[in-house]
Amino acid sequence: MTTSTTRQDTAPAIDQEYCDIHDAYYNPLKDEWLETACDDPTCPYCVGRPQRPSEVKKMDHLGGPDA
DSSP: OOOOOOHHHHSOOTTOEEETTTTEEEETTTTEESSOOOSOTTOTTTTTOOSSGGGOOTTGGGTOTTO
């Protein structure tokens, strides 16, 4: 048995984006993380994650301009 896929099923959600710097999904319209940070103090993704996704410096994963 096969199921049909509609355009709605395959269209990307506009209220969800992925941040590869912090390995988490967020809602850009509400400026909120959709996932909580982990409790591991050595996690390279969660340590230093800002309160809001809009506060993520896009150059962080490249070492930034001062690297």
